[in-house]
Amino acid sequence: MGFQTIGKNVVRPDAVDKVTGEARFLDDLRLPGMLHAAILRPAYAHAKIVSMDTKGAEACEGVVKVVTGEGCDIRYGDNIKDLTPMAVDKVHYIGEPLAAVVADTPQHALAALEKITVEYEPLPVYVDALDAMADDAMLIHEENGDFWHLPTLSPKPGTNIAHYYHLTKGKGEEGFEDCDVVVEGDFLYPFGSSAALEPHGAIVWFKTDGTIEAWSSSICPFIIREDLAHAYGLPISEVRVHIPEIGGCFGYKSDITVEQTVAYIASFVPGRPVKWVASRKEDFTSTLTGHGIQTRMKLGAKKDGTFVALKTAVYHSTGAYADTGVNITIGAAHNSTGPYVFPNCDLEGYCVYTNTTPIGAYRGYGHQEVQFATERLVDILARKLKMSPLELRAKNYLGDGTVNALGERMWKTNGDVRACAEEVIGVIYDGDKPAEDDDYLYGRGFAAVMKSPKGAPFSTKGCYMKMNHDGSVSVNMGGAEVGQGLRTVVKQVTAETLKIPPERVHVYREIDTQFSPYEWQTIGSMFTIQGGRAAVRAAERLIKTLKKTAAQVLRCDREMLDYDGEYVFLRSDPGVRVAVPDLARGYIYENGMTVGEVAQSTSDVRLPRYSNPDEKGQGNMGVTYTFGAQGCQLRIEKKSGKILIDNFASTFDVGRVINPRQIRGQVVGGVLMAVGATLYEELEYDEEGNMLNPHFFKYHLPTLKEAPTQTVSFIENPGEIGPFGARGIGEHPVIGVAPAILNAIYDATGIDFYRIPITPEKMKAALQGTTNEVQHG
């Protein structure tokens, strides 16, 4: 197809700002009269607050106000209103806000914090979902079940289960009666942190006129606006939320979290903006973390390898509040089929309160955590069947005409996992594997992946577009740019649709709920699909307006006109035409008379036919599935246990590549993030719920020297929904990394790992047979 702008490496609109330091992130904002907050975190992960003395802090230099949660009756959240801005009479995890000092400088606020004394009555601590589910476990929230929640959620009162999700397809568990072979496994994707380089933070200003103005490094300005309005009894229109540049997100700056705490603090000093930015330690302990998912999986098949039944139980240690974790539990459960057809499914998700930092999205909603189990277990099944794991997968792939666990029919337009698999296999299994030598063991591993969308009934994205009278175009949307490059996508699809050079399209920077069109939230790898389509739709409407005006000028029917980016012209006689810029403000005749209307448009786009889960847990996610395959070649150093990835290959069927350089950047970066989870990263808690490694020097993010060579390619089976057929890619690259690496480790060593990360110490212990965490084949 002859595209002008799609498929080109258009430079991102924010690139210059970001290399010069001119890009303004939350901590760079300074407002006149701004005060600074510091927040006290508890000494226990689960305890009653017996008493608190704030007098010492109140007397400190620069202190304006000391705030506690005493008497606070705000409960907030967009799925389950179980969150409080500040602990009231109990603390539930080690990073919970317990009190705050508002002062003239951050240093004064921090110094005064140390003068607050608290007396606690410690309570039993549950770090793991299974412990919190024990019959005799103490309730982390007595009120479980009483909190307002979405009608689709099922909390279990009198337990620590915040939501139980259950999907059945076909005969459910009875499907195992038809199986010849069954394999089972218990897999753990432990706690981790998105750990964006920019710590989370917010500024909130309770203005004297009764309105609220807020700034946050969040991807959900409209959620924040609505939730703050609800908490403080204001019309939504009286809350204004700004989003500056965001220094990485990966999921944990979604929903509403720190903003309610900063708002609560700021509500005590009306008239003054209050800023709080997380220290790195607080970013780990008090903002959303990731994963915490144990998956028990049972997979049954016929002798010939045809999959028959899948049983999954997801035990999600969702942290002290479940509002942000509940969708991860659900997503994990129904994505646990991976990209395969299972006629019979019994998929359970237990979203369980624990005394750990709440879990949020982490490059997906349970996709990587649970398909880690699926893709390991498929390899294990292949061995039992004495089949090639690649052939076994090929027998069972979802594809055009098949039905997934949710009951949705798959179409060719959802992408072709088979084509992705063939591409990766061609890279990873090209030639023979090197034979073991004195220093290294060699292995190759593979994983195929499925990424469901994350929808909601009103998951819409809006677009405002206006043409200026020099023919340049301004586009305003509510999509949060976290680095993924969505503004470049908007620029490219707008330019392509309007048939103008991308340089003529100016894309919004800051989001401001006062001016930006409504956007549900920028999550779930859905912006390119939905936001891109909203831009196409607005551009098409703009062209319609241009034609409408031109029809008056050229005195003809609108349907007789064509548009080529420069002119609106008579199809039958292209010489009869009006230049596009002359139509932007309506058409102005020489005598000043004007006809037509200003060339501006609005649009919005939602997921087609999204529906809530029914009584069987099935429903329609909005039909924007994406499939892919990943694989690796690795070496294990015998002496040290070090795992060296020589090549990591990924292929995704993204429908259409909008910007080759950006899409490669998404995949390469995503893969490395998951390499981190697989080989290095784990947020560790002790039995008392203390987080042991909330620093970059203890929680190791991969560095440049640890980044493997990557082979990345794309299949382009255009989708029906996204702009020019494009589908999302942001969350996808992390899904198959852990299982591909662990499958390769088995290939190299004959050792099955069931949990990550595989540090050199763990690998060495397994090679020496001194650990019981693994199984030797």
Place this chain on the structure above:
Amino acid sequence: MAETVTFTINGMTRTVVVDPALKLLDVIREDLGLTGTKRGCDNSTCGTCTVVMNGKAVKSCMVKLDKLDGAEVLTIEALAKGTELHPIQQALIDAGAVQCGYCTPGFVMELYALYEKDLDASETEIKNALNKHLCRCTGYEAIWEGALLAQKRMKEQT
């Protein structure tokens, strides 16, 4: 408690009254309002706060103020000349090394110190320099390519 320090920042001599408990990063961001230098951690691990001090790339979150008197400091704000980007900045853009951009100023300053000292720096030396920085978005591939591209272009210019 307050002390006075005099130093040069981006070619301008400044005298600032500071709290000696603070670090260079605080002075740059809070006292001088140069917010291009970022705070990403509090213990010299991530590299987002990297500036050039007396010709060397340093993590400003750990530089004590008693080291500052008489020093010459360069921050990201000093690199572009008007609207003309420094070749390192341009190369990072051209290589697609910018995503969220929070780590970018630190990488730019690290490379600036390295290439000012030795434009013939070996690949190992470049890798060693870049390895002091964390990036959560890019997977480093494009940063690495941008670093090599910048070196090539700077060599061609000299």
